[in-house]
Amino acid sequence: MQQLEMFPDDIRIERVDPEANMYRFYRMRLLPDLFGGVSLLREWGRIGTQGRHRIELFEDAGHAADAMLDLYRAKKKRGYQLAG
Numbered sequence: 001m002q003q004l005e006m007f008p009d010d011i012r013i014e015r016v017d018p019e020a021n022m023y024r025f026y027r028m029r030l031l032p033d034l035f036g037g038v039s040l041l042r043e044w045g046r047i048g049t050q051g052r053h054r055i056e057l058f059e060d061a062g063h064a065a066d067a068m069l070d071l072y073r074a075k076k077k078r079g080y081q082l083a084g
Helices: 061-077
Strands: 010-017 022-032 037-044 052-058
Touching: 010 061, 022 061, 037 061, 052 061
Parallel strands: none
Antiparallel strands: 010 022, 022 037, 037 052
16 A cells, blocks of 8 residues: 655546446646745546646645645545555
């Protein structure tokens, strides 16, 4: 089982179930913005496609990292695993 580093800034997880024809990815990245805050970029879709994305803005890296880890835990409960 893989573990997350202490404060990751880029997480890619996947959910693969060939019997259900399910090949999904979910990626979360923390990026600094131009105003001193941090953006959480979320990308998701079928593996091999560009997918969709959403950007959320946060005042600081701490709040953004908390949001990213909350999303990671929720996705892990749904069967996603770290891509490797």
